[in-house]
Amino acid sequence: GAVVSQHPSRVICKSGTSVKIECRSLDFQATTMFWYRQFPKQSLMLMATSNEGSKATYEQGVEKDKFLINHASLTLSTLTVTSAHPEDSSFYICSARVGASNQPQHFGDGTRLSIL
Amino acid sequence: RKEVEQDPGPFNVPEGATVAFNCTYSNSASQSFFWYRQDCRKEPKLLMSVYSSGNEDGRFTAQLNRASQYISLLIRDSKLSDSATYLCVVNRGTGGSYIPTFGRGTSLIVHP
Numbered sequence: 772g773a774v775v776s777q778h779p780s781r782v783i784c785k786s787g788t789s790v791k792i793e794c795r796s797l798d799f800q801a802t803t804m805f806w807y808r809q810f811p812k813q814s815l816m817l818m819a820t821s822n823e824g825s826k827a828t829y830e831q832g833v834e835k836d837k838f839l840i841n842h843a844s845l846t847l848s849t850l851t852v853t854s855a856h857p858e859d860s861s862f863y864i865c866s867a868r869v870g871a872s873n874q875p876q877h878f879g880d881g882t883r884l885s886i887l
Numbered sequence: 888r889k890e891v892e893q894d895p896g897p898f899n900v901p902e903g904a905t906v907a908f909n910c911t912y913s914n915s916a917s918q919s920f921f922w923y924r925q926d927c928r929k930e931p932k933l934l935m936s937v938y939s940s941g942n943e944d945g946r947f948t949a950q951l952n953r954a955s956q957y958i959s960l961l962i963r964d965s966k967l968s969d970s971a972t973y974l975c976v977v978n979r980g981t982g983g984s985y986i987p988t989f990g991r992g993t994s995l996i997v998h999p
Contacts, residue, residue, distance in 0.1 A: 777930075805987065814991040815931070815974070820984070864930050872985040873919040873978055878930040 774798050775867050777879025785887055786857060792850045792882045794865030800845035801867035805876060806838070809862045821848045855886045890914060891977050893990035900997055904965045908993045910975030911957045918985055919978040920951055922960050924971040925992065931974055934960075965997045 774797040782790050794804055804821040819827045819840050827840035839851040848867075852859055862883050866876035893910045900906050912920075920937035935942065937949040937958050948961040958977075962969055975990040 803984070815989045817987065817989075820986060822984075862928075866987075873980075875919075875921045875933050875936055875976075876987060877933065881930045883928075 773869055773877040775801075775865065775877050775879040777865050777882055779882060780880055781883050781885075783885045783887065784855065787854055788886070790852045790855055790884060792852075792863055792865070792884075794848045794850070794867065794879050796846045796867040796877075799867075799869050801848075801869070802845065803868045803872070804842060804848040805866045805868075806840060806848075806850050807864045807866070809864065809881075815864065818850075852884065855884070857886045860884055860886045890979070890988045891975055891990040893973075893975050893993045895991055895993060897994035897996050900965055900995070902965055902967060902997055902999055904997075905961065905963050906965055906995060907962075908960045908973055908975075908995075909957055910959070910977075910990050911955075912975075912977045912988075913956070914977070914979045915956065916980055917956075917977045918980045920949075920958050921976040921978075922947075922949055922958075923974040923976060925974055926971050934973070962995075965995075967997050967999065970995055970997045 776795045778793045806818045807815045809815050818833045819829045821827045821840050821842040823842045829835045842848040864881040866878045868876045922934040923931040924934050925931040937951045941950040946963045950959045972992040974992045978985040
């Protein structure tokens with residue numbers, strides 16, 4: 772159980788393009804989903820917390836107009852990187868939490884984004 | 888001081904060795920604790936939750952010391968396949984929700 776699917780797994784696109792990443796919980800309802808970014812040899816950095824039906828909560832230093840998050844249902848959250856630039860190239864990973872808020876989160880496979 | 892701190896390693900051990908990782912956290916209001924493993928260029932996978940009384944899952948033992956604000960992970964009889972980065976995760980309660988904070992991870996290399 773607790774399977775999280777993330778799509779696409781790999782994106783290569785030109786600077787200025789907007790990229791949409793989907794995160795789905797396949798066998799459970801996720802009240803809360805998280806979006807992370809990880810640069811090579813760095814730790815996972817939480818970008819935002821996404822709650823179904825409400826606005827996402829962004830971590831300090833993360834531009835909400837740059838990284839648009841939508842959590843329209845209990846099984847789907849999307850992250851859109853708007854007007855992506857080379858410095859946005861990174862490994863983006865979503866996670867979803869089952870049940871009570873102090874439960875562990877389960878991760879999607881991640882999306883490797885490369886902006887040329 | 889970072890919220891969650893881990894020794895980055897790498898820990899380089901032979902097969903069969905016992906290895907222990909520690910993780911300290913700064914927020915005394917932290918509510919729940921987990922260990923994840925992350926393989927190179929992959930997503931983190933839950934290894935085990937950490938309970939107040941300590942818990943064991945096969946070769947893995949996790950312990951929590953709330954007074955000293957640290958958690959530990961012990962791996963016995965290390966296998967080559969245990970080579971990975973081990974991430975400590977602490978959920979801190981804030982405004983009714985629980986936000987996970989990751990340590991930087993401890994790298995483990997098990998060699999023949």
